[in-house]
Each structure stands twice: as C-alpha cells, then as structure tokens.
Amino acid sequence: GGGILLTEKERLIFDHVINQKHNVAETAQTFNMKENTVMVLLYRARKKAKKIILTQFPDIKNNKGGIK
Numbered sequence: 001g002g003g004i005l006l007t008e009k010e011r012l013i014f015d016h017v018i019n020q021k022h023n024v025a026e027t028a029q030t031f032n033m034k035e036n037t038v039m040v041l042l043y044r045a046r047k048k049a050k051k052i053i054l055t056q057f058p059d060i061k062n063n064k065g066g067i068k
Contacts, residue, residue, distance in 0.1 A: 004052050010045040013038055 006014065016027045017038075024042070028035040053060060 004048050004055070006045050006048055010041050010048070013041040014045040014049070017042055 012031065013027060016022050016030065017024065022030070024035050024038050027033075028038045031038070
C-alpha cells in the first residue's frame, strides 16, 4: 500500500528547508508563497516524515540516540 506520502509541495518545501538549509522567509520567496503557508507545509511534512520513519523503522523510537 501507498501509506503516508508527502505531496509534491510538501516535498519541495521539506527539501528546500531541511536539505538545502534555507529559512522559511527564503523558501516563501523562492516558491512565491506566504511564510505561513511554508510553515504549515513544513509542519505537515515533518509530521508525516516522523510517521514514515516510525512505521518503517519501529525500533528508532526506543533508541535514545535519535536519528543521525
């Protein structure tokens, strides 16, 4: 089954902020969005990403070391 997937927009925002290390303001400008929209998308993407990780790797939540 498909399960939890990020939308195209969520993936774009997540990649731009998390991987490319841009802040919310820069990201909003880049994608011509309101900062609030970027924050909402980022929040959703993070929530989904966490769910995906916990679903795929259930042992991680017991690992106090966190995710490197």
